[in-house]
Amino acid sequence: MTKHKIYTMSVTSVYPHYVTKAEKKGRTKTEVDEIIRWLTGYSQEELEAQLEKQTDFETFFAEAPRLNPSRTLIKGVVCGVRVEDIEEQTMQEIRYLDKLIDELAKGKAMEKILRK
Numbered sequence: 511m512t513k514h515k516i517y518t519m520s521v522t523s524v525y526p527h528y529v530t531k532a533e534k535k536g537r538t539k540t541e542v543d544e545i546i547r548w549l550t551g552y553s554q555e556e557l558e559a560q561l562e563k564q565t566d567f568e569t570f571f572a573e574a575p576r577l578n579p580s581r582t583l584i585k586g587v588v589c590g591v592r593v594e595d596i597e598e599q600t601m602q603e604i605r606y607l608d609k610l611i612d613e614l615a616k617g618k619a620m621e622k623i624l625r626k
Contacts, residue, residue, distance in 0.1 A: 513568070516604055520564040528611045535615045545610045548624050549603075551576030571603040580625040581606050588612065 529539045546557055551574055560570055571577070581603075585594050588608045596602040613623045 514601065517568040517600060518566050520566055521570045522561045522564045524567075525561060528607075531611060531615045535617060537614050537617075541614055541620060542611065544620070545614060545623060546607065549578055549581055549607055549610065550574035551578065567604055568600055571600055574603075577603065583625045584609050586612075 525542075528542050532538065532542050543554060543557060546552065547554065550557075550571070552560065553575075556575065560573075565573070582594075584606045586592070586609055588605045591605065593602060593605045593609050596605055610623055614620075
């Protein structure tokens with residue numbers, strides 16, 4: 511079975527789209543970064559280094575310092591698929607991130623997005 515194309519895409523190639531989506535709705539790059547750090551455990555410096563290295567999504571999540579245990583509380587549909595039902599771990603992590611960015615763009619409070 512061949513890997514999905516998203517696995518080999520660099521996070522750097524998608525990141526500006528996350529930021530643009532957020533900013534169009536009056537949110538900020540800082541909030542996007544906070545979401546990514548919350549989900550993955552990367553520090554801001556580590557996140558920036560990953561973006562600079564053009565790390566692909568598969569490696570980005572495989573090397574994440576500490577995937578947040580609360581991420582399993584993320585529920586809902588992204589790209590027509592329920593994130594909680596995705597069996598392949600890396601794809602689920604990518605879709606968790608997509609869902610969090612969607613919630614940010616929809617105006618949800620950061621406390622709710624970060625499952626506090």
